[in-house]
Structures are given as C-alpha cells and as structure tokens.
Amino acid sequence: MTLRLRTLRTWLVWLVYAFLYVPILVVIVYSFNDARYTTEWKGFTLKWYSALAANGPLVDAALNSLSVATLAATIATVLGTLAAICIRRYRFPGRKVLHGCIYVLTVSPDIVMGISLLIFFIAMGVQLGFWTLLAAHVTLALPFVTVTVLARLAEFDEQLIEAARDLGASEWRAFRHVLLPLAAPAVAAGWLLSFTLSMDDVLVSFFVTGPTFEVLPLRVYSMVRLGVKPDINALSAVMFTLTIVLVLLAQTLTRTRRK
C-alpha cells in the first residue's frame, strides 16, 4: 500500500470514531455545565446529578426496566439456549422451519413485532403491563441468544456429547456436564445481549406496556421529546458509563473463560 493511501485510511478511521463519539462526549461534558439554557460553559457543577436522583418517576422507571430486563434476559437465555441445542443436536420435524424462524426474527423490524403483539394481547383480553412487556422482551431477545449459542456450538466437537451418551449419561446429564460448560461464554454473552436489548428497546415497549408500568426508555423518550435539558445530559452520562462498564465486563468475561 502506498504511503498516501495509508494516511487516508488512518484519517478515515479517526473520522468515523469521531463521528460516533463526539456527540456522546459533548453530552457528558455538558452534564457538568452550570447553565440551564445556553450551550456556553458556565462552570462545573454536579447539581444535575442530584436533580436526577430526586426525579421520582425516572428512578421508578429505571427500577422497572432493570427488573424486566433481568427477568427477560434470564428467560430468553434459557429458551434461546435450548432452541440452539435443539437445532444443532436433534433431528425432528420442523427443525428447518424453526431455524428459519429464528433467523427471520433477528432481522424482522421491531415495530412489526410491537404491533403484532399488541393485536395478540388485546385479542386475548390480556391487560397491558408488566407481564405483556416481559413476554415481548423475551421474544425479542430469544433469537439473538440462539444465534450466539449456535455459533459457539458449531465450533466444538459433536463427538464429546456422543462419548458422554455412550458412557451412559442421560441427555440431561450430557447437557449439564458437557454441553453447557462448553457453551458457557456464548450463554453469558447471550444474556448480556438480551439485557441490553431489553434496556434499550423503545419500539416494542411502546406498544405492549400499559400506563401502569413505565420503563426507562419510554420515560427517557418523553423527556427527550421536550428538548435539551441538563438533567437528561446527566442521565446520558450515567447510562453511557454503565454501558462501558458492561461492555468491558463482557469482554474480560469471555476472554478469561476461553483460556
């Protein structure tokens, strides 16, 4: 590669990172700015963070989101891992349909899932709220867990399982003692992915939750629509920091497990 092309490449990489990160960094800087309406720097303050902690509905919504995301991620991980094992290990009628179904669900637009579930829940006469949201988030995350675990299962030797089975292990024992430990990093990654999908989701939650159960993305949505406010800057900074911690945690988790 010529020198000029190489410089061009470096510039491009830096520009894309700047495009991705500058807006977020600006928000974080402004969250410490002691000014309500202007974008001028008026000195350092932490008051927007205390305003955030005092915002009752927001804290409630955050707690609701955390509980739904934790539960939904756990259920989706169990079901998604089972689906991956079924697809990889067993031959049964409808296996290919199941596989195809999983892939289509990963690419199908969230808004379509949202409205189809809304129609379904209303038709069944179910009250919209915690349970409908939970079911929707499990369905949203499940295919991503399956795909993650499937990729991991494709890497290791099928004969390990067969050996366990030949030695007299039941299907459950083979799963518990051979398959699961081998797939563990992908299962953990699947859980984290489900958790963030649930925490981040606006499009599905918008349709399937009721007024009695508000979650963080919807609360943030109604705040953000009203325009720029310093306490949203503080909220953004908190959420961004949490994300980085989570990503780094996932990174080290999968690294050490693989060794």
Place this chain on the structure above:
Amino acid sequence: MTRRRPFRTASIAVVWLWLGLFALLPNLGLLLVTFLERGESDFVSLVFTWDNYARLADPVFVRILGESLWLAAASTLVCLLIGYPFAYAVATARRGLRPWLLLLVVIPFWTNSLIRTYALIIILKSQGIASNVLMALGLVSEPVSFMYGEFAVFTGLTYTLLPFMILPLYASIEKLDKRLLDAAKDLGASSLRAFWHVTLPLTLPGIVAGCMLVFLPSLGCFYIPEILGGAKSMLIGNFIKNQFLVARDWPLGAAASTIMTALLVLMIIGYWLSSRRVALRERKGADTGAATAGRTPDGGHDMTHGADGARRARGRA
C-alpha cells in the same frame, strides 16, 4: 431414537410453544387484521375486505412512503460508503489491534439509541456545536440550525445505524482470502480491477446483510423523526404508530406494516441469492485450484456471519 429422551422432547416443546404463541400467532393475527374492517366499539370488526390495501393508494400515504424509502435508501447508501472503507481498514489492520478497533464500534452500539439520538440535538441545534464550528471557520456569518427537517432525520438515521452496517461488512471482509487478491494481481490485474472482480463479489453477502440491517430499521424507527425531525417529518414507522395509538385505525396500520414485511422478504431473497453465488464461486475457485485448500466450500452461505452478525456482535463484545 428408540431411547426415551424426556429432555429432548421437553426442550423442543417449550421452544415451539413460546415461538408459536408469541411470534407465529401474533404475526398471523397481524396479517388477518389487514383484511378486516375497522370496528366501531372494538378495534376491528370481523368483516372481510381488501379495502385497507386500497386505502394505502391514498396520496398522503404514497408521499410518506416515498419520503421514507428515499430517506432510508440515502442513509443506507451513506452508511455503506462510510462503512465499507472503514470495515476494510479495520479488517486489514494489525491482527492484535483489530479486536480493540472493533470494540470501539461496538460500544456505541450497546449505548441506548435514544440517548445517542438526543446527543445529536446538541450538535445540530441553533447555536449548537455544528453551527459554532461553521461560524468559527467563517463559512456562515450567523448561527444556523440543522434541526427539525429531513437533514436532521437523515443524520440521525446514519449516526444510529452505522455500526449495523460496519459489523457484517467487517465479518465478510475479514473472512476474505487475501491470497485471492494476490493471485489476481499476479495475473496482471490492477488494484481497482482486483477489487471490482474479487473483493466486491466475495463480500456481497456482507453488503446485502449490512444494507438490510440499516434499511429496514430506518423505516421503522419512529423516534428519530419525532426527536430530530419535528412535526413535519413522518416515516412509515410514524404512520403505523399513529394508526395504532392515535387514529385507532388498526387495519390500515397493519396493512402499512405488510409493506415493511414485503421489503424484508425481498431483502432476505437478495441475501440468499448473493451468498449462494459466493458459495458457488468459491467452490469453482477451489476446483480450479485458485482458492487455497482447507477453505470450506460453503463459506458464503453461513448466515451467522451476515444478516444477524451485527446485532449478535453486541453479545460477543
């Protein structure tokens, strides 16, 4: 097969039950609603009609559809034009550096998309960062606002969805056997020709997958036009949302959503065709000895590296 395997049976049953109940049944219901009449007291009344599709021919909807498709296509194109060289640069960087470069793409991807959309307001608004920078450079004489309009929505879509383009592209470029390029150059091809005839066709599944992951969500993300576009902008996603939550015209909203589903089906077919072509090419290459031994002949067909690779990569970070 003769042994009784309760674990196997239970697993298959549970998975099918969940997907049947919360994925297949609702989607069938959605399809059914598109053929029903709007109800007076309930949301729909059980009368068969084609009318909902006919109502989509309304000029208002056609204009929204046109604008949505144009905005989505423009964002997809820009994401591809930025994403391809970027993914190429990352995929050809030093091996030890690659995971870190990729991690930096993944982090915004994990970050709440509402927060990221909100961050753009500060940049784009009147007397915002963009305006100040332009004024400092002397390009404009008074503060400008980029907010509330097509441009802001376009920027928002590109900004939010760029990682979805980069990750599948990276996966397919990294898989590419660099020796094929060397072979092409040895045979006298210029860099451009080698790119056009080797790199581009072999990374086509990644391109199609990336386009699918940018194009489809950009039609549906109603919050980006609502936050950045102001009252004027409306995409299909906003139209569908309004039919369901404001106008209470479920059949019309459901019919509009079938357009998105139809586009999804078209793109899946496109993905399948492109990856089949790559698989065939690689198999042919393996036969003639141009491709190296030890490479799986079905390389391109592995969908795990394509369509869902991007969103899945969040989990593998």
